[in-house]
Amino acid sequence: MTWSSYLKTRTRQPAFLWRMAIWIVAAGIALGFIAEWVWQPAATKAAQEVRRDIPSDSLETLAEQGKWGQLWWTVPTVVYRRPAFIGPVLLATMAGGCWSVFLWQSLRLPGWRNPRLACALLAMLLGVLSIWPTYFFDLWQTHAWNLHRSREPIPGIRYFVVGVGLREELAKLLCLMPLMPLLLRMRDELTTLLVSGCVGLGFAFAENITYFAGSGATGVLGRFLTANPAHITLTGLLGLAVYRALRDPHSWGPHAACVFGILVVAHGMYDAFIGVPALKEYSMFGTIIFALVVYQFFRELRDLRPSQGDTISLTANFLCGVALLTAASFVYLSANFGMSIAFDTLAGGVTGLAVMVYLFLREMPETMVRV
Secondary structure, rough: HHHHHHHHHHHOOOHHHHHHHHHHHHHHHHHHHHOOOOOOHHHHHHHOOOOOOOOHHHHHHHOOOOOOOOOHHHHHHHHHOOOOOOHHHHHHHHHHHHHHHHHHHHHOOOOOOOOOHHHHHHHHHHHHHHHHHHHHHHHHHHHHHHOOOOOOOHHHHHHHHHHHHHHHHHHHHHHHHHHHHHHHHOOOOOHEEEEEHHHHHHHHHHHHHHHHHHHHHOOHHHHHOOOOHHHHHHHHHHHHHHHHHHOOOOHHHHHHHHHHHHHHHHHHHHHHHHHOOOHHHHHHHHHHHHHHHHHHHHHHHHHHHHOOOOOOHHHHHHHHHHHHHHHHHHHHHHHOOOOOHHHHHHHHHHHHHHHHHHHHHHOOOOOOOOO
16 A cells, blocks of 8 residues: 555545544644643733734824825734734634635645645735724725724624624725636636635734734634634635636626625624624624635535545544644743633634634545534
8 A cells, every 4th residue: 555545545534633633632632741841921921911002093093083095004004013922923824724724725836836725825825914994994984984893782793794794804805806817818717716816814823923923822722713714615616606706797797796795794693693792692693604614615615616636635634723723822822821711712713713623624625524
């Protein structure tokens, strides 16, 4: 048996995959013990790992004065400032890297010089760039539309749908459009779906750095299983719909407009069930929205991409990513706060994360979960 055929067989065996995941997590626990023992941070170090809001006083002043042109060119100097801590950047890079490997494997690249790989890498850079217009739209909606976050249900939903959902999906779509002529020339819907998803992944990577720094990296695994795939699937489905509309405006144009509206509402409502206190008791509906969007993305992926031919299964790729992020998060938290807090932090959301893992395993093209 060759090495290729061995991997093709073993990475489709549930027992092998679960053993792989358990050993990776066990290695992370051992490294966490070493990290706590070797690196005993001062108490002030942990206190520093708090959320640092973007120093936006100057931007707020420009927005209040209506100097939108000057504001536009000032935003990147604030948004792309040097991160205060290297740890959150490394964790965000690792989370993005795991999903990048998944997307690149799904592209079925015959070699490293394939133009589709260059297109996917450029898409990720454009996704990082989309933070720029997103932040500008945020300030514009706040000061020009008088749109503010609210704790009440209706104003809260309006803020997340018309505010967060609209500006983020619009910003990602605008940054995807420069690649659309190339995608139209390739005439490949699978490439369009996954390259569009790479734009969403780039956006999630840039967003995660801020979140991880603000939470002391306690939300790494949760965002790996929610925010990253949410942006990948939302932008992937939207990009595919726009591609089809540009190919056949008469048949697909109205469909693309509807898809954009539905995805904006889905994005906003998902965030609203998390961010509006009055809706938190109905948070299960947010999970349902997330599951439906993910299901639609994987349905398109299964239809466009045959499942045979991979040396390493996509399921093995995903489980390895989850295990690596769990281990890395544990090591980072142990080094900064101690193993006790690391255990409590990761164990606190284990039930919700298990549901997300099950969801992805259920929808993988060569899934090992049948129920």
